[in-house]
Amino acid sequence: MDTLLRILPVLIPILVMDIVLAVAAVIHILRHPHYRFGNKGVWLAIAIVFLLFGPIIYFVFGKGEEA
Amino acid sequence: MNVLRVENLSKSFGNQKIIDNLNLSVPEGSVFGFIGQNGAGKTTTMKMVLGLLQPDNGEIYVCNEPVSFGQTKTNQFIGYLPDVPEFYNYMTSMQYLRLCGEVIGVSKAEIEQRGDELLTLVGLNGVSKKIGGFSRGMKQRLGIAQALLTQPKLLICDEPTSALDPVGRKEILDILRKISKTTTVLFSTHILSDVERICDRVAFLNGGKIAICGTLAEIKALHGHDSLLLEFSANSELQMFRKQEAIKPFLPDSEENNREIILHSRDIKKVQHVLFRVFTETGLCPAKMEIMEPSLESLFLEVIK
């Protein structure tokens, strides 16, 4: 517990970035319903559940071709 | 002056000779129809003119300057519209024209003004959505606008109407007709009615060569059989007409359909003289008599035989 409290302030920037990425990914998933593979539900789950890497994986591999 | 001159051009893909010793000139101010079947080599020829493909042999001159592969100097004279033009989908049409203008090196004020004029010309003014959401016809029209941005001497369109519905086709043809007053237009197609609508010169491409080339009127006069259609009011009259001695020489070359007969001959005047004499002698009177213009279609079929 002690450790966690000490770590917490250091963690905040990472949390902020995770939220930014997740929000960007979720908005993109909802606005552009075309994916290279998978469907809306799967990508939403990945983007939200997997901290940090979910949104990145979506943008790199899942996003459809249209910009 | 010839805007485009192609001399002894050849190009093979693998063992297949697509273009074989092709010669072609496009005079300034014409609307030039470049006709051929699918796969005849129309696109290949155009890409070589644009320096996008390397010819195996031969020279190409645009406004008397030689074209060299991979270089883009002669392209300043040319506006090019590919068969399926593709743009950057995240831009609007005006943003795309701005990019084009900057690439060409036109001043900002001029881009805005010309962009506005061109979008009005092609009917895309006030369309604010991104190109990604455009229909094929809209992309084709934007394609014309971007091609004209350089104020080219020569506009090359590769099958501009083939992928479009009738409305889209009419729009494109109307635009091409409008701009033909200021720009020489070369367009490839296999839709002959489009050619008849707007072209004044045509060339038929077949077997990698130009089979026929000239003004539309010249070609129609030179080639193809002239035909004459006669329609009688009853089949019995037609049979009586056929029995006449003077008519016999024309019969092997004729087509018959119920009360109609179509006579073919190289010398249609002579046929007419004979007919009128037969009519006076026999008292026969056709319900309809018509000299049929050779259609491009029949010419085309004759050429590719």
Add this chain to the structure above:
Amino acid sequence: MSGYIAFVKKEFTENMKNYRFLIMFAVFLIFGITSAFLAKFTPEILSALAADMEMSPEPVALDAWKQFYKNISGVGFSAFIILYGSCLSGEYSKGTLVLMVTKGLSRKAVILAKYTIAAILMTISYWVSYAATYGYTAFLWQDASLPNVALAALALWIAGFLYLSILMIGCVIFRQTFTSILFTGGIVAVISLLGIIEPIAKFSPFILTTKNIDLISGEITLSDFMIPAVVSIVISILGLLLAIRLFNKKQL
């Protein structure tokens, strides 16, 4: 020249709109932050979770930089290559470049503009990541002071341009994203293999990506980096020129 500037602008917009920059920036920044963070707290967290675990030695500031170089030279630049592997294949497959080139945009300008933007975005991402690691390390180990930290980072940054040049060649030659990436991976693998062979090992740019930590810890000196850096820069420039040459003769 005007074509180059116009295309640089277009490339910049494109990389913003297709999230390439956002993702690259995020990947690099995450590694920048977590490098120091994980180095400091992993032993503590592990021991808190499993009380009977053997205590590893107390982490030091050098461990943070170890993490940084491991992550950035591995995952960071891989992500960079994967993201930029599509920079030409998309344009090839759609045919968007045909209209640009037939408008008089020189092919050289296309490649240079793409290279410029990729290099700028890589540089920003990289040094922000560096700054994050630097800041966190300074915060978590307040008494530590290490030499040559910036110079070690400079070495990997130089290697980044080499990766980019190789990637550009791959993108020009191959029409598909996947093959371009594979090509880049292959060439990088060859360079690493050459880096093992003894007589030429000390000239290999491979050193720029593997020995950074030794420079900070003082095991090797700055002079050992000089020749590899020069070799790397020369190969990068030649690679870029080769990419332009190949692209000049490419049928679009």
